[in-house]
Amino acid sequence: MLTIFVRTIILYFALIAVMRLMGKRQLGEMQPYELAITLVVSDLACMPMSDPSIPFIYGILPMLALLITHVALTFVGQKSQRFRKLVNGKPIIVISEGNIDVKALGQTGLSVNDLMASLRAQGYFSLDQVEFAILETNGKISVLPAYSSGEVTCGDMNLPEKPVELPYTVIVEGRFMAENLSLLDSAPSEIEIANKLKEIGLEQKDVFILTITQSKIAVVQSYDGQMSSINF
Structure with missing residues (x-):
């Protein structure tokens, strides 16, 4: 019992150290290979914790190997744009000049409902509010509004504002x-x-x-x- 307790504490700090060395990105900002490594590292740390018969080193060595792999991939990706595009993919324009690109959307695996939900989460409830939308390599959608952020409003001119309606x-x-x-x-x-x-x-x-x-x-x-x- 004490062995499991001690192992858990040591592996916990080892896991924290590995994650810190991998970088401080949030989960939603990770590239696919980074997310895969994170999930595998977490699983490897659990094995020696739950089973005392598994040698302690069997949890540490694979984590170190994955850390080295991550550092190597990141380094090569910084030096080679072609390799970075191969591993991370490339941004995809899903809305262009206010029109949804049906072909591009199909390539991403997103449905129309997924796209509209992402737009609503950023405050865009209608397609005519969006000029361009880009699906980034980390899975997030960046939006260029169809109007200037410095646009004069009715309030600026002391005019009655038209109620905003939900489409x-x-x-x-x-x-x-x-x-x-x-x-x-x-x-x-x-x-x-x-x-x-x-x-x-x-x-x-x-x-x-x-x-x-x-x-x-x-x-x-x-x-x-x-x-x-x-x-x-």
């Missing part, structure tokens, strides 16, 4: 989301939406994403990147 996603990848449509007051029917789409030359299957606000203003993007605004 509801009603069509995603050609499929209706009836549960979201029901959240709108006096919501247009699916037939009304289909008719409006026909007016701009689109069928439901052609729509990549369509959002509607409570004031019945819709923003729609087709699979070919066409952006349109519809008033109901």
Whole structure:
């Protein structure tokens, strides 16, 4: 019992030392290979803690080997852009000039809902607020707003401000989301939406994403990147 207690304390400090030597990145900022090494190191530290029959050195040596591997990969990555791109990947533009790049989004493995959730987390609730969005190599999404941060507001000019409305996603990848449509007051029917789409030359299957606000203003993007605004 005492052996396990002592082992746990020693391995705990060894694990902390290894993690400190690997760098001070937060979990969400890690590259894929860094996350893999972190998970394996944690698992290796647990084995000698839970099983006294496993030699203590069997936990320390693999951790040191992984630390050396991490340092080597980081060093080579700093010297070689080609190697860094091979290991870390490269940033991918998922929204360009306000349009979702359907092909690029498919390459990332993200769904439209994942992308919209990431945008909302940064305070962008509508596609027309975003000029560019880039999926970084650490999995985070960087956003360039469609307007200047120094833009003059209604408050600056002592004018009444227009209420901000939450857009509801009603069509995603050609499929209706009836549960979201029901959240709108006096919501247009699916037939009304289909008719409006026909007016701009689109069928439901052609729509990549369509959002509607409570004031019945819709923003729609087709699979070919066409952006349109519809008033109901």
